[in-house]
Amino acid sequence: MGQLERRAEILEQNGYHFLWINNGHGPELWMWDVPSEVDDQKEIAAQAYGDVLVVGYGMGVVQKLLSDNQSVASVTTIEISPEVIEECHRVFGQVHGQVVVGDFYVYDTDKRFDCVVGDIWIDQAGRNVDEYKQFKQKAASLLKPDGQVLGWGSDYFEYLIRQNGGG
Numbered sequence: 001m002g003q004l005e006r007r008a009e010i011l012e013q014n015g016y017h018f019l020w021i022n023n024g025h026g027p028e029l030w031m032w033d034v035p036s037e038v039d040d041q042k043e044i045a046a047q048a049y050g051d052v053l054v055v056g057y058g059m060g061v062v063q064k065l066l067s068d069n070q071s072v073a074s075v076t077t078i079e080i081s082p083e084v085i086e087e088c089h090r091v092f093g094q095v096h097g098q099v100v101v102g103d104f105y106v107y108d109t110d111k112r113f114d115c116v117v118g119d120i121w122i123d124q125a126g127r128n129v130d131e132y133k134q135f136k137q138k139a140a141s142l143l144k145p146d147g148q149v150l151g152w153g154s155d156y157f158e159y160l161i162r163q164n165g166g167g
Helices: 035-047 061-068 082-092 129-140 154-163
Strands: 007-013 016-022 027-032 050-055 072-079 098-101 113-118 143-151
Touching: 007 082, 016 082, 035 061, 035 143, 050 061, 050 129, 050 143, 061 072, 072 082, 082 098, 113 129, 129 143
Parallel strands: 050 072, 050 113, 072 098, 113 143
Antiparallel strands: 007 016, 016 027
């Protein structure tokens, strides 16, 4: 089976940026930097400390905020799509932190992190609780003993897990 053609494009409208990803199924709006999104990312970045692993680069909003957080020692991102990194570099002229191109779910490193930040689940309607659980399990394997998993929407998924008898 051939490699799926993947494209990333960042468009600007009214001073905001919108990241579109096309995985061969037509374009999907993946991320945007409108004020409410940036505020959510600020909340996550403010909780982070030490060595941080971010899962998915997006447009680098949380990476920039993490870099500005004096409690954060290092920022490493694992991004599955080199096209996203290339497009961010083209549009913004830089990427923040160290970037590893690869699949988070098979990412293997001896380094352990104080925080793992995730925002890679597409469906926040609660249908992807299993995807969230898989993410959390992989993230835990990369954490230092007292590390924490942070992520947009994780409180909601944790609520759903509790409602359904744990997880």
